[in-house]
Amino acid sequence: MITPPSMTITLRDASSADALCLAALGTQVFLDTYATQGIRQSIAREALEAFSPVNFAQLLIEPTTFIVVAESQGHLIGFAQVALRTDHAMLGVSTAAELQRLYVQERFTGRGAGRLLLEAAEQRATIAHASLLWATVWVGNTRALAFYPRQGYELKGTPHYVFQCETHENHLFAKPLMTTD
Helix, strand or coil, X not given: CCCCCCCCCEEEECCHHHHHHHHHHHHXXXXXXXXXXXXXXXXXXXXXXXXXXXXXXXXXXXXXXEEXXXXXXXXXXXXXXXXXXXXXXXXXXXXXXXXXXXXXXXXXXXXXXXXXXXXXXXXXXXXXXXXXXXXXXXXCCHHHHHHHHHCCCEEEECCEXXXXXXXXXXEEEEEECCCCC
């Protein structure tokens, strides 16, 4: 399928009806990003556990989490997941929010969906009184490592992320948000 250059992207808040599609899209993007050398046990377990429809259904009812979805022609192409009031030891900001996932289907990258989702996440976090938005990016994700600085995010440190008993180096990026007080 070839994406038309005049593609229109629309954003909206995710609803419980989106759990299945979020799970499928999350799995696809996760594997495209992290399973660059194929599938191994730890990657398979993480994908199947983290991206189940049940997990997304739980996230969608969590009052301190929100998910914004991007659609094109009625199809889900990306999403941004944010947890409010989530500080990081490298930041020390109690009013920070974490951009836990910014996922865009591979064929739609470079078309503005990621930037639109990030802007929507920043706006929603600001409305919820977050003073800072932060995200961690795996050091092997070169596209994301270049994306965040272009959007005004500053590198704050190099934490490690552990999943399935494996430790992975990340970069922590953060951006102050304009408060709406």
